[in-house]
Amino acid sequence: MNNHLLALGDFSRETLRSLIDRALALKADRKRGLRNQTLAGRTICLLFEKPSTRTRVSFESGMYGLGGQVIFMSAKESQLGRGEPLKDTARVLSRYVDAIVVRTFGQNVVEELARYATVPVINALTDLYHPCQVLSDLMTVLEVKGTLDGVKTVWIGDGNNMANSWIEAASVFGFPLTLACPAGFDPNEAILAKARARGTLPISIVRDPAEAIRGAEVVNVDVWASMGQEAEQEQRIGLFRQYQLDAALLAKADRNAVVMHCLPAHRGEEVTEEVLEGPQSVIFDQAENKMHIHAAILEHFILKGRAA
Incomplete structure (x- = not known):
């Protein structure tokens, strides 16, 4: 199983449809007042070189809604903005968090992070894909x-x-x-x-x-x-x-x-x-559905990704 979400073309119809179905189920649970805790004790890092409103808040809300924790870092707050090699960032963050969600310019950035990370890397936007x-x-x-x-x-x-x-x-x-x-x-x-x-x-x-x-x-x-x-x-x-x-x-x-x-x-x-x-x-x-699909993505890749 692919341990990272970098582009939709890397996956089968069945895998992507399962993410959508899970998001629909999480949305229904939320409307009934149910709160899942499947990611309790887990932490993600949002590593954003591009500004965001909906993407950031929906990932944060989705992760918190599943009982997890979020660390947000903009480029100016990380070593990415100071020239640290991406492979070093990937290997260090993999020791701290359970997934890395990246919003950046070049697709090469998420690809190199994924190459060296031992936790899932999620593409939250590049100039090539969304x-x-x-x-x-x-x-x-x-x-x-x-x-x-x-x-x-x-x-x-x-x-x-x-x-x-x-x-x-x-x-x-x-x-x-x-x-x-x-x-x-x-x-x-x-x-x-x-x-x-x-x-x-x-x-x-x-x-x-x-x-x-x-x-x-x-x-x-x-x-x-x-x-x-x-x-x-x-x-x-x-x-x-x-x-x-x-x-x-x-x-x-x-x-x-x-x-x-x-x-x-x-x-x-x-x-x-x-x-x-x-x-x-x-x-x-x-726009609302971003929160539910992001929760489903995080749950899927964090819980199943390490076994891939």
Whole structure:
């Protein structure tokens, strides 16, 4: 069994579905007032080089909810910001904690930490992937649609880390995915090629968002400039303007389509206020589900990872 969660494509459909099912069970328990203590006596380290609201709080709340403890460290508070070799950080932290949750820039960072760590390393976001977020998104789709099989899904906007993880999810779970991206902003070519080889349903890239969204059951959008791309914000607004999800574009989707956004949202840019606050938006359910899926991930990898 893979002892680390670095990318969705590293896992089988069965393993990822078990994480979602466990998250749904934990969510149901919480609503009934039940508190699991499966991680009592365990500790995780959140090692974040990028700022966060939802990811940090949802991991902390998920871990505390299972009886565990959390140590949070930003880059400026750790030796990562002072040039300590990643292999040293990995081996030392492995002696102190039961899992390392990392939010950083390069995928190479989480890969090297995983290479040397003797505890699970969880990718909480890199510039290449955002696997935990997309797992919570899939959980939300399953809740509102009742299945993941064949659900026509669309991504509109930048071919960023979220797009890359959605591509992997489509290949693992078997649903059609269309991505509408401006020329020059496509998702990672290698990830796309590998997913197409593995998957059974089409994963398509188009330029026209109206073509992409036609008949879609799940509509995903994200900010046009991710963290680290702030200098490109104004340029991207001009290039991405036609990719805004407004009521007119949403009307071309299936009438029961749901709208998703991993937040934070720039209202009036990638999505209008009307759509974000509208009846088809499941954005805040999606945000809540981060806490439940993160709890399920931590439980799974901490309790089973050492035996892998």
